[in-house]
Amino acid sequence: MSIPTKMTQRGEEQLRLVANEKVLSTAPNRLGSLTPTDPDIGVAAIRRLYEENGYVWLKGFLPRNEVIEFRGWVFGHLAATGLIASGTDPRDGIASAVAPDSKAVDRCLMALVRSVAYEGFCAQPRLARFMDEFLAGISYLHKRKIMRHVRPGTTTATPAHYDLVYLRGGTSRVVTAWIPIGDIPIEMGGLTYLEGSHAIGARMERDFAKQNSDLSPEERVSAYNRNMTEGGWVSKDLPDMAQRFDTRWLVADYEAGDVMLHSPFMIHASTTNQDAHQRLRLSTDIRYQNVEDEIDARWNNHWSLGDML
Ligand SMILES: O=C(O)CCC(=O)C(=O)O
Incomplete structure (x- = not known):
């Protein structure tokens, strides 16, 4: 099944994507589109695509209206911090022209990620059942779940990073x-993926495992040990990475209801939010595994700002 995406209609020359003060090249050998997948193709085919590409973009997997209602619930709470333009519908997530009180935003966010409503959103039956099938067993959802908003x-x-750097204490x-x-x-500025980079991430991780072998067990699994770059990142220079690995950054027009799955070795990053309508970017990133596999105990607590994971 082919699912049309808007990038092809937009004209790539109009795109000026920026990350960490660098502009991404729009040359066709450096920038491309992610390929969407119809969730109805079945779990075996979805797993094959995930293995092959390092990601699978499940189009319209969740009910769109429920995702938008949840957006409204989140921004309805954050409105009290001054994040949202007054008099606007929280579901639209229109940012206030004035920067909010960041301490109040952080406090509210830390409460929201501990809420039953967020827990329910992440553990909703369709997702839970799918993950059981996808992981061929009973799926486990890590307690440390992140919800991010990005002001325009x-x-x-x-x-740019791959996730295993932060989750080395388990499977x-x-x-x-x-x-x-x-x-x-x-x-x-949704997620952008470095095409084919799950092989690069796996190679890097093998090299780190060798370099880290003489460290203490605690340091060995740390994303911040002496062998790592700042923050555990691969790089902040996205255009240089595409050049260095001779590949493309893949981007997408994500819609409410979509679910992206990616491999822990797949290199990804985000670009800045340049929305002309002043909408806030809101997303969550959560991690699943088969409950029988080893679990990284460091992720057994709710996300806290500055928890160094
Ligand atoms: O949403 C973002 O900007 C980053 C998310 C991320 O790194 C992830 O999902 O692993």
Whole structure:
């Protein structure tokens, strides 16, 4: 099944994607589109695509209206911090022109990620049942679950990394679900993936395992030990990476209802939110694994800002 995406209609020359002060090249050998997958093709075919590409973008996997309602619930709470433009519908997530009180935002966010409503969103039956099938057993959802918002017009962008760096204390068969909570068209800076990089991440991790072998067990699994770069990132320079590995950054117009699954070795990053309508980018990233596999105990607590994971 082919699912049309908007990038092809947009004209790639209009895209000026920025991350960490660098502009991504729009040359066809450096920038491309992610391929969407119809969730109805069945779990075996989905697993094959995941193994082959390092990701699978499940189009319209969740009910769109429920995702948008949840967006409204989150921003309804955050509105009290001054994050949302007054008099607007929280479901739209329109940012206030004035920067909010960041301490109040952080406090509210830490409460939201501990809420029953968020827990329920992440553990909703369709997702839970699918993950059981996908992981061929009983799926386990890590307690440390992250919800991120990105204000438009800021320089916030996630540097390039692969997730296993932060989850080395357990199995390498962890699967990340990145879920847009609302539409995230390309210019709003959703996740971008380095094409074919799950092989690169696996190679890097093998090299780190060798270098880390003489460290204490605690240091060995740390993303911040002496052999790692700052923050455990692969790089902040996205255009250089595409050049260095002779590959492309793949981008997408994500919509509410989509679910992205990626391998713990797949290198990904985000670009800045340049939305002309001043919408906030909202997403969650959560990790699943088979409950029988070894669990990284460091992820057994709720996400806290500065928890160094
Ligand atoms: O949403 C982001 O900017 C980063 C998310 C991420 O790194 C992940 O899902 O693993």
